[in-house]
Amino acid sequence: MEQRAHRYCVIMCGGIGSRFWPYSRTRLPKQFIDFLGTGRTLLQMSFDRIRAIVPDSNILIVTNERYASLVREQLPEVDDANILLEPARRNTAPCIAWAAWHIAARDPEASMIVTPADHVITREAEFEASIREGFAFVESHDALLTLGISPSRPETGYGYIQIGDRIDGNISKVKTFTEKPDLELAKVFLASGEFFWNSGIFLWTAKAIRKALHVCVPDIAAAFDSAPEGTYTDPAAETAFIARTFPGCMSISIDYSVMEKADNVYVETVSFGWSDLGTWSALFDLSPKNIDGNVTQNCNVIAYNCSGNIFAVRGEKLIVADGLEDYIIADADGVLLICPKSREQKIKQMVTDAKLKFGEKYE
Amino acid sequence: MEQRAHRYCVIMCGGIGSRFWPYSRTRLPKQFIDFLGTGRTLLQMSFDRIRAIVPDSNILIVTNERYASLVREQLPEVDDANILLEPARRNTAPCIAWAAWHIAARDPEASMIVTPADHVITREAEFEASIREGFAFVESHDALLTLGISPSRPETGYGYIQIGDRIDGNISKVKTFTEKPDLELAKVFLASGEFFWNSGIFLWTAKAIRKALHVCVPDIAAAFDSAPEGTYTDPAAETAFIARTFPGCMSISIDYSVMEKADNVYVETVSFGWSDLGTWSALFDLSPKNIDGNVTQNCNVIAYNCSGNIFAVRGEKLIVADGLEDYIIADADGVLLICPKSREQKIKQMVTDAKLKFGEKYE
Numbered sequence: 164m165e166q167r168a169h170r171y172c173v174i175m176c177g178g179i180g181s182r183f184w185p186y187s188r189t190r191l192p193k194q195f196i197d198f199l200g201t202g203r204t205l206l207q208m209s210f211d212r213i214r215a216i217v218p219d220s221n222i223l224i225v226t227n228e229r230y231a232s233l234v235r236e237q238l239p240e241v242d243d244a245n246i247l248l249e250p251a252r253r254n255t256a257p258c259i260a261w262a263a264w265h266i267a268a269r270d271p272e273a274s275m276i277v278t279p280a281d282h283v284i285t286r287e288a289e290f291e292a293s294i295r296e297g298f299a300f301v302e303s304h305d306a307l308l309t310l311g312i313s314p315s316r317p318e319t320g321y322g323y324i325q326i327g328d329r330i331d332g333n334i335s336k337v338k339t340f341t342e343k344p345d346l347e348l349a350k351v352f353l354a355s356g357e358f359f360w361n362s363g364i365f366l367w368t369a370k371a372i373r374k375a376l377h378v379c380v381p382d383i384a385a386a387f388d389s390a391p392e393g394t395y396t397d398p399a400a401e402t403a404f405i406a407r408t409f410p411g412c413m414s415i416s417i418d419y420s421v422m423e424k425a426d427n428v429y430v431e432t433v434s435f436g437w438s439d440l441g442t443w444s445a446l447f448d449l450s451p452k453n454i455d456g457n458v459t460q461n462c463n464v465i466a467y468n469c470s471g472n473i474f475a476v477r478g479e480k481l482i483v484a485d486g487l488e489d490y491i492i493a494d495a496d497g498v499l500l501i502c503p504k505s506r507e508q509k510i511k512q513m514v515t516d517a518k519l520k521f522g523e524k525y526e
Numbered sequence: 527m528e529q530r531a532h533r534y535c536v537i538m539c540g541g542i543g544s545r546f547w548p549y550s551r552t553r554l555p556k557q558f559i560d561f562l563g564t565g566r567t568l569l570q571m572s573f574d575r576i577r578a579i580v581p582d583s584n585i586l587i588v589t590n591e592r593y594a595s596l597v598r599e600q601l602p603e604v605d606d607a608n609i610l611l612e613p614a615r616r617n618t619a620p621c622i623a624w625a626a627w628h629i630a631a632r633d634p635e636a637s638m639i640v641t642p643a644d645h646v647i648t649r650e651a652e653f654e655a656s657i658r659e660g661f662a663f664v665e666s667h668d669a670l671l672t673l674g675i676s677p678s679r680p681e682t683g684y685g686y687i688q689i690g691d692r693i694d695g696n697i698s699k700v701k702t703f704t705e706k707p708d709l710e711l712a713k714v715f716l717a718s719g720e721f722f723w724n725s726g727i728f729l730w731t732a733k734a735i736r737k738a739l740h741v742c743v744p745d746i747a748a749a750f751d752s753a754p755e756g757t758y759t760d761p762a763a764e765t766a767f768i769a770r771t772f773p774g775c776m777s778i779s780i781d782y783s784v785m786e787k788a789d790n791v792y793v794e795t796v797s798f799g800w801s802d803l804g805t806w807s808a809l810f811d812l813s814p815k816n817i818d819g820n821v822t823q824n825c826n827v828i829a830y831n832c833s834g835n836i837f838a839v840r841g842e843k844l845i846v847a848d849g850l851e852d853y854i855i856a857d858a859d860g861v862l863l864i865c866p867k868s869r870e871q872k873i874k875q876m877v878t879d880a881k882l883k884f885g886e887k888y889e
Contacts, residue, residue: 185846463884465876465880465883467869467872467876479860480860480861480862481860481861481880481884481888482861482862482863482864483548483861483862483863483864483865483876483879484863484864485864485865485866485869485876486853486865486866486869487864490849492862494857494862497842497843497844498843498844498845498846499843499844499846499857499862500846500847501846501847501850501855501864502846502847502848502849503848506830506848506849509830509848513828513830513846513848516828516846517828517844520826520828521826521844525844
């Protein structure tokens with residue numbers, strides 16, 4: 164079997180994207196939306212990007228069971244057996260553990276990339292080269308590898324990874340993971356050249372991540388170990404087992420539970436034009452601006468005395484605006500949001516307020 | 527025949543309400559909208575209000591022919607023969623002339639009130655008493671009577687009428703009509719007690735207004751005089767005559783052509799809680815405010831750090847807004863407008879821009 168046949172991809176696709184409300188909704192989160200107006204959704208673009216590296220039959224989608232039909236509709240190329248449906252939201256550690264046990268049962272020699280479905284990558288050739296380098300590294304080392312993005316600005320919205328000793332090519336030991344810094348610290352990080360954005364994209368072998376889970380979060384490893392022989396290669400048995408077991412797993416991120424604790428953690432520093440599309444402001448920064456410095460997404464806009472705004476509509480609409488500076492104006496599915504970009508961290512609270520006051524359909 | 531049977535009402539209903547765009551649209555102007563959320567449109571409320579004073583069979587609606595079906599739908603009580611359909615927009619003088627010739631042909635002893643369809647009147651009992659006083663006056667004097675509203679604020683959006691010698695009850699000779707004043711002058715007007723808002727509501731006999739039109743705008747009078755005997759009592763003949771004649775009339779207001787020139791012009795000063803609903807700001811001023819000083823119309827709104835705004839939606843929508851002060855936020859029929867109240871005089875230009883850039887459906 165050639166090496167490529169042992170390579171797998173796990174696309175994590177269960178988020179609800181509430182920071183892009185009302186454009187992204189609980190019933191149609193942002194990974195399922197043609198966010199950049201390219202004709203492909205973020206999930207589809209993630210799938211397209213990985214096909215050059217990993218065989219189609221080795222690409223798995225992990226999502227919440229409520230999104231099963233969206234995944235099937237958007238990725239008809241993916242076999243049902245490769246869609247892992249979580250019966251509950253338990254953050255990334257149980258999600259990745261399940262995928263690792265599932266893949267290991269199919270192929271004990273498997274290596275895997277784990278990637279969120281909703282990131283944007285602009286330089287796909289560089290992405291491909293970086294991922295190949297990462298696969299080669301984890302296949303020849305007992306290593307947990309995370310991708311660190313070369314920072315282009317003193318971003319305060321991301322965690323950072325400080326690199327330690329250079330091992331090989333673009334790969335170094337991780338010295339520290341940091342929380343989101345304040346602006347002063349972010350400037351220091353940027354100037355140092357030692358700090359990289361934590362992308363949430365990982366590579367490892369199934370064997371290495373299973374070993375790390377056993378050491379770092381033994382409860383989760385034990386839960387997946389408890390499956391009877393043959394469970395992970397029998398779809399009906401696996402579904403029944405997961406329905407019983409998965410909801411009992413603790414909800415914890417892979418970063419917190421494993422990456423910040425294991426001692427074989429490495430970072431590959433990359434610069435393939437990345438955005439996690441985490442916020443409206445990130446989307447604004449990433450998008451082409453018109454002559455007044457506004458961004459418009461899927462809508463016609465006539466703007467007077469307006470700059471620094473992002474206008475986003477799902478559905479056909481003309482927006483006529485006067486006198487707005489640095490606002491988010493988003494209209495979709497019965498909700499209009501008008502909010503200064505500087506207060507976008509309040510959007511989650513707004514969603515909660517809307518749901519409490521006017522019902523779940525506004526979630 | 528008792529006096530009431532000679533009283534007629536002409537409701538002018540042909541405006542396009544562009545100052546309330548996008549809520550009011552060329553294909554659905556504001557008089558046809560349930561603007562105040564009462565369950566009745568402004569036209570229906572105008573009709574309801576006059577029924578106590580004038581027999582149903584004497585209430586005429588003058589509108590543009592494109593709005594015929596809207597009028598019939600909203601006022602099924604009105605006989606088709608009482609709906610006068612203008613083949614072209616020619617301002618108020620030709621409209622009123624036609625109605626006067628039409629009514630005079632039915633009833634040479636007729637008196638009439640002429641009123642726009644899109645005003646709001648809050649104290650209907652006082653309105654009724656005022657109109658009865660006005661009818662009694664014009665039926666006993668050779669008089670053109672306009673209603674002057676006691677001003678409650680130094681409004682710069684209205685024309686004013688200065689009263690001269692008191693004649694009888696609330697009725698005085700008109701001393702002058704004024705253009706819209708600046709704020710300084712409006713304050714002087716308000717303090718003087720001599721100046722009243724020009725309401726655009728008129729009373730006169732058919733005989734008196736026809737005489738005045740002959741003197742002040744003889745071309746228009748001659749046009750309507752040119753109808754063959756029996757035209758105005760034969761609907762088919764009248765329609766054919768109007769189709770030929772009306773578009774050739776000069777487009778001019780009754781204020782400019784007659785009221786400011788005739789020498790038998792009187793004003794009845796009234797205070798029945800009036801608004802011409804001329805602008806979003808007027809609607810804001812008239813409407814009840816919530817605790818933050820915002821007005822919401824037909825929509826659910828969650829507002830943070832917002833005050834002095836008017837939110838208006840046609841259709842179901844939740845608006846979530848942060849950090850807006852003194853804005854108009856109006857969403858209807860594929861258009862969202864966000865505009866400071868202080869720049870609402872630009873809305874007409876915005877409609878023109880929208881139409882030029884994106885097509886007539888946005889008009």
